Amino acid sequence: MRGWYTLAALLIPTALSAQIMPPEDWSHLQDLHLSIVPRTAEEAARIAAVTAPPTDFSAPRAFEENGGGAATVRARAMADAFSLPSANLSFEEELQFRVGNGLFRRVWVSAPASTLASDGLGPLFNARSCQRCHLKDGRGHPPEGPDDSAVSMFLRVSIPVTEAETPDLEALETYIAGTHHTAPDPVYGAQLQDFSLPGHAPEYRLSVRYEPLELRLSGGEVASLRQPVYEAADLGYGPLAEGAMLSPRVAPQMIGLGLLEAIPTADILAYADPEDADGDGISGRPNVVWSAEFGAPMLGRFGLKAGEATVRAQSAAAFAGDMGMSTPLHPEGWGECTAAQTLCREQVDGGDPEHGGLEIDQTGLDLVAFYSRNLAVPARRNVDDPQVLHGREVFYQTGCAACHRANYVTHRLQDGGAQSFQLIWPYSDLLLHDMGEGLADHRPEGRATGREWRTPPLWGIGLTQTVSGHSYFLHDGRARSLLEAVLWHGGEAESQRDAVITMAPEDRAALIAFLESL
Structure with a gap:
């Protein structure tokens, strides 16, 4: 299954999309845990094209169903749905x-x-x-x-x-x-x-x-x-x-952790905006941690x-x-x-x-x-359902994707492997965000303040009840449904929460249907 698809077959090369240039020098941060094949300019252009936000919400995007790229497994309606190995592992x-x-x-x-x-x-x-x-x-x-x-x-x-x-x-x-x-x-x-x-x-x-x-x-x-x-x-x-x-x-x-580890640090830092330079109210910050494993600072x-x-x-x-x-x-x-x-x-x-x-x-x-x-990401369900497609449009129009960034392409690794050069859909920027007083624990950790949390990946979230037998979300399980989890958002996500409160009920239902499809 390895090599199930290649990025070369996706879209024609386009110019790199505009990205936020962080004011802080993070050039010392390296992916020390990986043996990397550097990207060519042509690859970078193709990657920019396939990870650009959608403009057409009438149909699913190419390969959107396969959240973990070639490592994706078929979604199963059973408690072991998160316990399967990546589909592209060798024997x-x-x-x-x-x-x-x-x-x-x-x-x-x-x-x-x-x-x-x-x-x-x-x-x-x-x-x-x-x-x-x-x-x-x-x-x-x-x-x-x-x-x-x-x-x-x-x-x-x-x-x-x-x-x-x-x-x-x-x-x-x-x-x-x-x-x-x-x-x-x-x-x-x-x-x-x-x-x-x-x-x-x-x-x-x-x-x-x-x-x-x-x-x-x-x-x-x-x-x-x-x-x-x-x-x-x-x-x-x-x-x-x-x-x-x-x-x-x-x-x-636990699903998809190796794929998150293989996302280029530079791709994550490109979306950090500590001073909200673009004025959208979202100020994602990296947590930089000391790695005893490698004796150097690394991206958390x-x-x-x-x-x-x-x-x-x-x-x-x-x-x-x-x-x-x-x-x-x-x-x-x-x-x-x-x-x-x-x-x-x-x-x-x-x-x-x-x-x-x-x-x-x-x-x-x-x-x-x-x-x-190598715990595999299950494939999405109902990607072409009209309500789910409408919910995806609501997700983007409401601004949820500003933190829950949809997709990345992982590093090409020298030794290949299940995580090498995959188009993945975790719906997270892996950055810290101020989530408001309602979710604050008032306990700093590293560079994170007592009001900041890392954006959690959303892939697989719709299978929580199937796997875990409950539907509790957020860092402490206080939310008993996806809607409750959204309504607890504050701080940088306050305007998005307020939009969900005031939007038409059918739009709110479509948004939840989209999240349940992930």
């Missing part, structure tokens, strides 16, 4: 995917254990496996009642750093201009864990209650929203530090605030924070235990001398990363 690569899937699904146990390949969990953790947070490789959800656990949701925590406590930033190689300086809680670290091994207290219990909000829409419709209020209840190690900032996080869906792409640069780094951070497992990027056997949690740090870990004293060695981490990169 050997599909075997590698299956082995990675085994590690992703593995239920880890405490050390020491007779199953040396599966021990090392904790001592503090949020889940016993990757799959238990990313259920069926889909979205997690908030607790649905007092007896429901928060296994696919947790609270991040940090405290502000005063000017007197700020180190000599100019002397730090990891200093990134514009970073908001915070520190982990001195006792609880950067993430609260609600499970623990015997003999250790869990750090907390996630408590959430909702305050109802009603919003009147055009045509006499009324939307019932819910405003969440979170609490870190039953703290196991004393109170949080003064000024502690909490941020709820629901596990996101992954995580709800774009706090990680690569799929491997995101996977390693999840092993450490969610399960207390050591990897080459986070070699501490105690995971997230702080120096104040002495009993936790003294617990025997599952480090294997044959694997460098790690619980997940480089081979294991690479297998999980390969699996995560």
Whole structure:
């Protein structure tokens, strides 16, 4: 299936479309994780043509149905719709995917254990496996009642750093201009864990209650929203530090991550507009993060605030924070235990001398990363339905595509691979945007403020109910439908939200039908 189509067969070369020139120098940011074949001028012209916004809404665009390019798989009405390998993997690569899937699904146990390949969990953790947070490789959800656990949701925590406590930033190689300086809680670290091994207290219990909000829409419709209020209840190690900032996080869906990783950094930065130079009210900003993996600053792409640069780094951070497992990027056997949690740090870990004293060695981490990169994007449904086509027009006319940028062409990679030179449709610019006070967590992360979030990709969003058994959206699952998710938009997206509130009901219904087709 590789080479299923080529860009040369798409549209004739045209002049490059006008793009915003960022005022900040980002020329030092490179795609260090990829072996790239540079684009020719002819390729760049063809790419500009096929990624230009549509002008005709009477029919689907060429290849629009295949959101993941040649890696796209047929959409299936089953819970495993997000768990399929990229369609253009070789036989050997599909075997590698299956082995990675085994590690992703593995239920880890405490050390020491007779199953040396599966021990090392904790001592503090949020889940016993990757799959238990990313259920069926889909979205997690908030607790649905007092007896429901928060296994696919947790609270991040940090405290502000005063000017007197700020180190000599100019002397730090990891200093990134514009970073908001915070520190982990001195006792609880950067993430609260609600499970623990015997003999250790869990750090907390996630408590959430909702305050109802009603919003009147055009045509006499009324939307019932819910405003969440979170609490870190039953703290196991004393109170949080003064000024502690909490941020709820629901596990996101996993599809298409390798394709997002293969988008050229320059293509993402070309749409950054921190000062709103074009006056459209949209001020997308990149989150630039320090990569311990490559020893250099890189563009953040992954995580709800774009706090990680690569799929491997995101996977390693999840092993450490969610399960207390050591990897080459986070070699501490105690995971997230702080120096104040002495009993936790003294617990025997599952480090294997044959694997460098790690619980997940480089081979294991690479297998999980390969699996995560190659979870396939399902094909869109109903792309030629008249209501869906009208909804796509509403999507563009309302300005939704200013942040949810439809398509890209990935890098041509020297070693080929499933992500090489694909026309993809993620509907995200992967940039940070101020989403208003309603969605603010008031907790900075890197360069992201407490009101900013990365634009989430929309591909596959219409299959959420099928895969995950629920329809909860946004970073904390507060929205119970796609319409509720839209109505929570504020800040830079306030005018788009207001347009949805006041538009004709049939236009609003068409917009939702378009989103459900993605």
